Amino acid sequence: MDQIIxxxxxxxxxxxxxxxxxxxxTLIFGTLGVVNFAHGALFMIGAFCAVTFGRIINVSHExxxxxxxxxxxxxxxxxxxxxxxxFGDVAGSAIIDWTVPISIVFAIPVMLAIGIAMERGLIKHxxxxxxADQILVTFGLAIVLQEIVKAxxxxxxxxxxxxxxxxxxxxxxxxxxxxxxxxxxxxxxxIYFLFSSVIIGGVFAFLQFTTFGMVVRAGMADRETVxxxxxxxxxxxxxxFGIAAIVAGLAGVMYTPILSPNYHMGxxxxxxxxxxxxxxxxxxLPGAVAAxxxxxxxxxxxxxxxxxxxxxxxxxxxxxxxxxFIMGLDQIIIxxxxxxILLTRPRGLLGRKGVMEE
Amino acid sequence: xxxLHMSRRGLIKTGAIGGAGLALPTIFTxxxxxxTNEPTGSNVVLGFNVPQTGAYAEEGLDELxxxxxxxxxxxxEGDGGMLSTFxxxxxxxxxILGKRVDYVTGDTQTKSDVARAQAQSMIQKDGxxxxxxxxxxxxxxAVQGLCQEAGVIFMACLTHSNDTTGKDRKKNGFRYFFNAxxxxxxxxxxxxxxYGGDRQAYHLTADxxxxxxxxxxxxxxxxxxxWGTVANVLTPVGAGxxxxxxxPVLNSGADVLVLNHYGADMVNSxxxxxxxxxRDKQVNGKNFEIVVPLYSELMAKGAxxxxxxxxxxxxxxxxxxxxxxxxxxxxxxxxxGFPPSNSAQTAYAQTLLYADAVTRAGSFNPCAVVEALEGxxxxxxxxxxxxxxxxxxxxxxxxxxxxxxxxxxxxxxxxEIVEKTPVEQVMYAPDHEMFGGAEATLGECNPGA
Numbered sequence: 001m002d003q004i005i006x007x008x009x010x011x012x013x014x015x016x017x018x019x020x021x022x023x024x025x026t027l028i029f030g031t032l033g034v035v036n037f038a039h040g041a042l043f044m045i046g047a048f049c050a051v052t053f054g055r056i057i058n059v060s061h062e063x064x065x066x067x068x069x070x071x072x073x074x075x076x077x078x079x080x081x082x083x084x085x086x087f088g089d090v091a092g093s094a095i096i097d098w099t100v101p102i103s104i105v106f107a108i109p110v111m112l113a114i115g116i117a118m119e120r121g122l123i124k125h126x127x128x129x130x131x132a133d134q135i136l137v138t139f140g141l142a143i144v145l146q147e148i149v150k151a152x153x154x155x156x157x158x159x160x161x162x163x164x165x166x167x168x169x170x171x172x173x174x175x176x177x178x179x180x181x182x183x184x185x186x187x188x189x190x191i192y193f194l195f196s197s198v199i200i201g202g203v204f205a206f207l208q209f210t211t212f213g214m215v216v217r218a219g220m221a222d223r224e225t226v227x228x229x230x231x232x233x234x235x236x237x238x239x240x241f242g243i244a245a246i247v248a249g250l251a252g253v254m255y256t257p258i259l260s261p262n263y264h265m266g267x268x269x270x271x272x273x274x275x276x277x278x279x280x281x282x283x284x285l286p287g288a289v290a291a292x293x294x295x296x297x298x299x300x301x302x303x304x305x306x307x308x309x310x311x312x313x314x315x316x317x318x319x320x321x322x323x324x325f326i327m328g329l330d331q332i333i334i335x336x337x338x339x340x341i342l343l344t345r346p347r348g349l350l351g352r353k354g355v356m357e358e
Numbered sequence: 359x360x361x362l363h364m365s366r367r368g369l370i371k372t373g374a375i376g377g378a379g380l381a382l383p384t385i386f387t388x389x390x391x392x393x394t395n396e397p398t399g400s401n402v403v404l405g406f407n408v409p410q411t412g413a414y415a416e417e418g419l420d421e422l423x424x425x426x427x428x429x430x431x432x433x434x435e436g437d438g439g440m441l442s443t444f445x446x447x448x449x450x451x452x453x454i455l456g457k458r459v460d461y462v463t464g465d466t467q468t469k470s471d472v473a474r475a476q477a478q479s480m481i482q483k484d485g486x487x488x489x490x491x492x493x494x495x496x497x498x499x500a501v502q503g504l505c506q507e508a509g510v511i512f513m514a515c516l517t518h519s520n521d522t523t524g525k526d527r528k529k530n531g532f533r534y535f536f537n538a539x540x541x542x543x544x545x546x547x548x549x550x551x552x553y554g555g556d557r558q559a560y561h562l563t564a565d566x567x568x569x570x571x572x573x574x575x576x577x578x579x580x581x582x583x584x585w586g587t588v589a590n591v592l593t594p595v596g597a598g599x600x601x602x603x604x605x606p607v608l609n610s611g612a613d614v615l616v617l618n619h620y621g622a623d624m625v626n627s628x629x630x631x632x633x634x635x636x637r638d639k640q641v642n643g644k645n646f647e648i649v650v651p652l653y654s655e656l657m658a659k660g661a662x663x664x665x666x667x668x669x670x671x672x673x674x675x676x677x678x679x680x681x682x683x684x685x686x687x688x689x690x691x692x693x694x695g696f697p698p699s700n701s702a703q704t705a706y707a708q709t710l711l712y713a714d715a716v717t718r719a720g721s722f723n724p725c726a727v728v729e730a731l732e733g734x735x736x737x738x739x740x741x742x743x744x745x746x747x748x749x750x751x752x753x754x755x756x757x758x759x760x761x762x763x764x765x766x767x768x769x770x771x772x773x774e775i776v777e778k779t780p781v782e783q784v785m786y787a788p789d790h791e792m793f794g795g796a797e798a799t800l801g802e803c804n805p806g807a
Contacts, residue, residue, distance in 0.1 A: 006605050014602075071770055072692070154415075155416050156416040157625045159664070184608060186601075188633060259599060300601075303602035
């Protein structure tokens with residue numbers, strides 16, 4: 001039982017990231033009708049917002065420490081962050097330590113600006129073009145963006161730790177009456193899950209309870225009629241693109257302590273997020289969220305080698321093809337589930353009739 | 359309709375003339391060039407085939423810096439670096455055999471097919487007489503095979519799988535870098551000393567040739583000092599999030615996690631293992647420990663503070679105090695502003711070793727170079743006395759056991775040298791079962807052309 005709870009918890013944070021990216025993808029597809037393959041790059045840029053903000057916070061001046069030597073035997077040049085001089089050692093260190101959460105404030109305007117620039121500068125020219133053209137141009141854009149990031153930040157992952165307060169893990173097992181260490185869950189992953197729940201809730205509330213959201217939902221259902229009513233739906237949809245970029249960016253910012261940012265991380269998440277959108281149902285926001293968590297949790301369960309080994313032993317499949325298949329299930333489980341769901345429910349879990357069916 | 363009339367004598371004559379005509383170009387070719395890309399002008403071209411994009415780009419770019427530095431030194435530019443400390447004194451800074459050294463570079467993208475295509479282009483289009491590079495064993499094995507077929511020398515750079523000089527060894531291929539078996543043999547006694555003999559290890563292993571041989575090697579070495587092995591779980595390369603593989607570890611009965619990962623995978627799996635608080639836990643009445651069998655400076659930088667106290671092994675480290683290391687660090691550091699990685703040192707050493715072998719052989723002919731390198735003993739390139747063993751073309755030298763520094767003073771000294779394991783401890787027979795057994799052979803030297 002403890003193993004089941006453990007893998008369920010593990011699936012939550014990965015599912016949270018899938019859900020946030022898929023939510024943004026669905027928002028863009030639902031409003032603008034664009035299949036945005038550059039959405040993973042927005043997740044990656046969000047992560048690099050945290051890296052950039054960290055570098056800004058750590059802007060330093062150089063002092064020479066005559067008591068220490070550098071690798072060439074010269075007096076060591078030591079970097080002293082200005083923030084420590086301005087706010088004192090304790091407060092300055094605390095600001096540096098809390099770089100990731102604070103960088104949310106930095107990432108929101110940056111991602112909004114990038115989202116709007118991307119939509120106005122490039123993607124709007126492809127609204128009336130076939131989906132294949134949209135996919136090609138956004139995929140190309142994603143490659144350009146990741147190469148730019150690589151040129152500035154290099155190809156290696158950049159360590160971006162969580163605040164020291166959230167280091168370590170919570171022993172859920174003890175709270176549930178299991179042995180110590182039976183069910184452990186890192187604090188930061190718990191925060192990530194709560195954070196993504198708030199963001200998802202916020203987006204739904206925004207669409208459900210504001211006039212702006214109501215117009216957007218109406219536009220998603222029938223764009224032409226809303227336009228005929230004299231509402232500038234294009235401007236609202238551009239704003240929605242910016243909001244979707246913020247959602248992807250914030251997902252990236254908060255994911256940095258879990259996965260050290262590298263220029264390729266967006267592409268790694270993009271393919272799986274598209275599967276999530278298709279399984280959830282093209283254009284369905286609740287479907288995207290539900291599928292994100294579902295597939296994240298399933299992937300987590302499929303990664304548990306002890307379950308798989310038990311199945312192999314129980315069925316006496318050791319050293320057969322099925323042994324290899326079952327042990328490698330974690331790498332294909334999402335696609336297998338996608339096939340099953342699309343065969344039984346061709347529009348996905350919560351898909352609407354008529355979306356991408358022309 | 360016309361009809362061809364030909365006598366028997368006429369047919370024989372025509373056949374003989376035609377046959378001679380067809381054979382003529384071959385005769386000219388073989389007399390013009392005894393081996394592939396024989397340098398005929400005033401220069402010689404070397405091919406540096408490294409990842410310049412993709413997951414191992416940073417390693418590849420550091421290798422490229424070292425290759426360029428080696429070319430400078432061979433051509434008599436710069437301060438000469440290790441030329442003055444290298445025990446073989448044949449290199450005088452006047453190129454190789456008096457020919458100026460030029461080079462071409464290729465981007466392998468850490469993909470075997472791309473790396474082979476790049477190497478082929480360097481050989482056929484650019485006339486490269488030697489190919490070197492690689493930041494992945496899969497790539498190194500693939501390019502080594504191509505060089506064998508093409509008849510050029512392959513001086514492998516960053517490749518740690520036992521297979522490169524094991525079951526996939528080739529007569530035209532040479533490896534200076536150490537291998538997974540050596541890592542295991544060097545690490546096991548240090549781990550025994552640090553953590554005791556009653557330990558249970560859980561392995562997470564990258565699912566490709568390097569991961570498999572690394573895992574088998576470290577498992578065998580640790581079991582030989584009394585450790586048990588609880589499980590070995592293969593993980594996809596580039597998995598990103600390893601949490602679902604790490605989560606079951608604490609409850610598995612294991613008290614040591616061995617991460618047979620490299621590059622970004624190692625950075626992520628180690629970071630996530632630390633996040634799960636593994637090193638803060640106690641299992642079986644002992645502190646839980648993590649081991650990373652193969653380290654690199656660039657990985658250590660990526661993992662940040664997470665590597666503190668974590669043991670691993672390296673081929674070389676810039677903090678060594680011998681004259682060769684100091685000369686190389688000075689050259690590299692003054693040119694680029696930071697110390698070289700162990701990939702860079704391997705790239706530099708392999709280039710010098712090739713140039714020296716050509717000079718001693720007095721020829722660029724690959725078979726003469728093979729003869730010069732086989733059984734070659736040398737010193738002064740950084741890790742002490744070294745042997746290029748004739749039977750498998752593997753270098754044998756001391757191996758470094760390192761540990762993440764507790765209090766690094768700069769971003770460069772994140773690793774500290776714990777022990778320089780003597781070469782005798784990491785030696786093995788050429789027909790060792792982990793290296794292809796008795797069936798593994800180098801084959802014949804191929805001069806090409």
